[in-house]
Amino acid sequence: MSGHLRVVARVHAYPPHHNAGAEWMLHEMLRALVARGHRAEVWLSQWPGSSDPYDVDGVHVMPPQPGRAYEMAARRCSALISHLENVPGAAALARGYGIPHIVVCHNTFDLTWQPMRSGSTTAAVVNSQWMRTIAEERFVDSAFRPGRLLVVRPPVHPEDYATRPGDAITLINCTATKGVGTLAELAQRMPHRQFLAVRGGYGEQQPPDDLPNVTVLDHLDGHRMRDEVYARTRILLMPSDYESWGRAGTEAMASGIPVIAHPTPGLRESLGSAGVFCDRDDIDAWAKAIEDLDEPGAYRAAGRRAKARSKALDPAADLDGWCRLVEEVGRAGASVR
Known part of the structure; x- marks a missing residue:
């Protein structure tokens, strides 16, 4: 593998509570990227009680910063990752700067699919085969379909x-x-x-x-x-x-x-x-x-x-597929910017 990537994830809380399965899944996915030598940053959208950056299992976490710090960090990243309520804002930022945008989906509710209907989502990650079937149905119109659709089952070691x-x-x-x-x-x-x-x-x-x-x-x-x-x-x-x-x-x-x-x-x-x-x-x-x-x-x-x-349910193959997806879209994005 040549060259390490810098990925930025936009979430509302980190580290995740154990019972917040969506956040915990994303954490394991970011850990896998770090294990392959990439830099993973989490930029919080909610105030965690401290303004000091910190690290969790090799993932660098930034509390909300004044001014355009998050925007500038995202602008320089290889790929921007978001989920849940942070998808619309991240999607707009990614479109504006031509950054590959990956959406991690955790449920089949309308609010999950709606922010991707701009047609500019580079890849969508769903957490089960049945969710993939639902996603295929929602994106029958190819104009709205994410560029890639990948299943990553919530990793449990x-x-x-x-x-x-x-x-x-x-x-x-x-x-x-x-x-x-x-x-x-x-x-x-x-x-x-x-x-x-x-x-x-x-x-x-x-x-x-x-x-x-x-x-x-x-x-x-x-x-x-x-x-x-x-x-x-x-x-x-x-x-x-x-x-x-x-x-x-x-x-x-x-x-x-x-x-x-x-x-x-x-x-x-x-x-x-x-x-x-x-x-x-x-x-x-x-x-x-x-x-x-x-x-x-x-x-x-x-x-x-x-x-x-x-x-x-060994997660190794799913996490390898996830990392390869990020590496492919991150390097492809860098080649056209």
């Missing part, structure tokens, strides 16, 4: 999460949409079982802290999840009403922890045959699924399926 499972039945992110009501109903129905509820980094948190068999943890940095969550977890619950992928499930499977989930398209794809699927409104089915795993042979078999699925 099993060695960062693998541990010996514990005894608790766990939910990560205590919002209504993530299914905290399901956890509460199960805890009431099963008073002799221990449950763990981990607060998320976004959304209205409603942990059932009035139930004696539910332990509530504050949201955690991703580096603490293995020892403080998965090492205490026997079964992970994911009764979400929407997941474009479901990173927590892939983290849990690294330890052979069975995952019981609502069958969203994303969870079906991420968990595959290792997942145990129940409708989020059918509490009887969730209770039975938990009880079925009491049988030691059933639990061991579920654990083997989870570990096999975790191995199959």
Whole structure:
């Protein structure tokens, strides 16, 4: 590889909370670029509480600066990366200076696709095959289609999460949409079982802290999840009403922890045959699924399926494809500027 690139990402918070899956995915993608010798900079769009720059896993982070500092940094970069609410502003800047613009997409909502309808997006990255299918449908008109469309599944390195499972039945992110009501109903129905509820980094948190068999943890940095969550977890619950992928499930499977989930398209794809699927409104089915795993042979078999699925989701190939995409568009952009 000849020549290192300088990429700039525009995000609202960094480092990401563990439960903010979109930010955590982007962090792993930037780390991969740094590992290949490139410089990755994050320019924040929200005030983090300090004006001092800092580094996270080799990624250089700049808080909001006065004047046109971000604009000038972006103008000199090889590629500009953005996601979520920062896409429109980054897209306008990229168009103005002729900078390759890569959009990382985390859901299938209209607001994800709308900012790309200028037709000037160099590449769009989606986090699952089913999202790619939706994206293809949204961009039938070639005038609006991004130049490249790439699938990068949210990277999980099993060695960062693998541990010996514990005894608790766990939910990560205590919002209504993530299914905290399901956890509460199960805890009431099963008073002799221990449950763990981990607060998320976004959304209205409603942990059932009035139930004696539910332990509530504050949201955690991703580096603490293995020892403080998965090492205490026997079964992970994911009764979400929407997941474009479901990173927590892939983290849990690294330890052979069975995952019981609502069958969203994303969870079906991420968990595959290792997942145990129940409708989020059918509490009887969730209770039975938990009880079925009491049988030691059933639990061991579920654990083997989870570990096999975790191995199959090795992120190396996806991250290599991502880095090659950035290298190609970054060098192509430099050759015409």
